[in-house]
Structure formats: structure tokens, C-alpha cells
Amino acid sequence: MKALLRAAVTALTAAFLFAAPAAAVEITDPENTLLMELKTGTVVIEMRPDLAPQHVERIKTLTRQGFYDGTPFHRVIRGFMAQGGDPTGTGMGGSELPDLPAEFSNERHIRGIASMARSANPNSANSQFFIMLGSAPSLDGQYTIWGRVIDGMPHVDAIRKGNPQANGIVSNPDRIISMRVAADVQEKTQ
Numbered sequence: 001m002k003a004l005l006r007a008a009v010t011a012l013t014a015a016f017l018f019a020a021p022a023a024a025v026e027i028t029d030p031e032n033t034l035l036m037e038l039k040t041g042t043v044v045i046e047m048r049p050d051l052a053p054q055h056v057e058r059i060k061t062l063t064r065q066g067f068y069d070g071t072p073f074h075r076v077i078r079g080f081m082a083q084g085g086d087p088t089g090t091g092m093g094g095s096e097l098p099d100l101p102a103e104f105s106n107e108r109h110i111r112g113i114a115s116m117a118r119s120a121n122p123n124s125a126n127s128q129f130f131i132m133l134g135s136a137p138s139l140d141g142q143y144t145i146w147g148r149v150i151d152g153m154p155h156v157d158a159i160r161k162g163n164p165q166a167n168g169i170v171s172n173p174d175r176i177i178s179m180r181v182a183a184d185v186q187e188k189t190q
Contacts, residue, residue, distance in 0.1 A: 025151035030183035032056065034063060034147070037177040038159065043131075043152035044182075045114055048145065052103035055116055055125065055146040060181055062095055062127055068179040073159050077168035080136060082159045083117055084176060085128040091117075091169075094126035102144055109139040112156075114147035131156050 025044055027033045034045040049056040062068060067087070074091055075083040086093040102122040109115060109132050117128035125144055133156065149156060162168035 027182050030186055031181065033150075033182040034059070034179055035182055035185060036068075036152075036179045038152075038155045039174055039177065040158045041152055041155045043155050044150050045131075045147045046150045047114075047147040048107075051105045051107060052116075052144050052146040054100050055103055055144050058097065058100060058125075058127070059129070059146060061097070063179045063181055064184065067095060067127065068176050070175055070177070072170070072173035072175045074162075074170055074173050075130075075168045076159050076162045076170050076173075077133075077164070078161045079134040080168070081130040081132050081134075082156060083128060083130040083168075085117070089173060091128070094128060097126065099123060100125045100144075103146075104141050104143070105145055106141070107145045109136045109143070109145070111135060112149040112153055113145055114149065115139065116144040116146060118143065133157065 027044070029046070032047040032049055034047060036043040036045060047056045047059065068085060071084055071087050072089040073082045073084040074086055074089045083091070100116075100123070102125070107113070111132050111134055113132040115130055115132070116125035117130055118125040122142075129146070131149060160170055160172065160174045162170040
């Protein structure tokens with residue numbers, strides 16, 4: 001009886017946490033879709049392996065390792081972008097995996113685009129990424145676009161903004177509660 005009750009609670013919890021975004025938007029490729037849970041709700045990101053196969057694979061690998069869970073959005077600039085993916089929250093950290101070569105494309109950095117952060121070296125993307133809050137043509141062809149938000153953009157807009165004088169650094173940052181590949185969530189709830 002306890003096992004049955006525990007299974008029912010687990011199923012209901014998974015349905016509550018992860019079914020809502022699927023109802024709002026159709027997920028056509030669960031293996032290339034992320035579910036990012038923020039304090040205000042779920043953000044659904046469609047990944048683009050056709051544009052940046054190595055970067056998409058890196059995001060999925062780190063997501064499946066739980067790397068992004070609890071990481072802060074350390075740099076958030078109103079009308080520009082929200083940057084996270086650094087467990088140190090300093091903008092200087094990354095994963096233990098090697099940096100990736102650039103996979104630039106002709107896609108534009110417009111609202112909702114997910115792109116990789118990097119240093120001055122174009123081949124230095126690792127784990128940090130940003131989501132565009134507005135358009136920034138100056139980034140086009142300079143940063144690797146790997147996805148786009150297809151649902152939940154109001155949750156991205158609600159991420160705590162940083163101090164404009166400090167280049168958008170956030171003193172008490174909002175965090176990614178959890179990030180999952182949709183295919184993995186669907187497997188667990190079936």
C-alpha cells in the first residue's frame with residue numbers, strides 16, 4: 001500500500017511539475033527540448049542541433065549531470081540578456097569539460113534566443129549561456145546560438161536584474177531550480 005501511495009505521489013508531482021509546459025506548447029522533439037524550472041515557472045527551450053551540434057550536446061550532457069541545478073543567473077541586464085551556467089556565480093567558472101570551438105550561424109540574437117557565453121576567445125564556450133531579453137544585432141555571428149525559448153518567456157523576464165553600473169552583476173541572484181531534457185522527464189513519468 002505504501003509503495004502504491006508513493007508511486008501515486010511521484011506521478012502527481014511529476015505531472016504537476018512537468019506537464020504544465022507541455023500543455024502550453026507542443027514538444028515535438030523531446031530529446032532536443034529543455035525544461036528549465038525557475039522560481040516563477042517552467043521555461044521550455046527548443047535546442048538547435050542543426051545550428052550547433054557540439055554546443056547542444058554539451059548543454060544536454062551538463063543538464064543530465066545536474067550541473068545547472070541551483071546555478072545562479074549572475075549577470076542580468078534589463079532589455080539585453082540573462083546569463084547563467086556558472087556554478088561559482090562569478091562569471092569566471094565553468095564545467096570540467098574542455099572548451100568548445102565556435103559554431104557561429106546566420107541566426108539572429110533576438111528575444112528568446114539561447115546562446116553561449118565565452119571569453120574574448122571565440123573557442124572558449126564551456127557551460128555558461130545567456131537568454132536574450134531583447135535584440136542585439138552586435139552579437140550576431142559572434143556567439144553560438146544553440147536554442148530558443150518556445151514557452152515561458154515571462155519567467156525569464158522575471159529573473160532578478162543586476163546593477164547597470166556593475167555591468168548587470170546581480171548581488172542576490174535568482175537561480176535555476178532544475179533543468180531537465182524533456183525526453184528524460186517523459187521516460188520517468190511513463
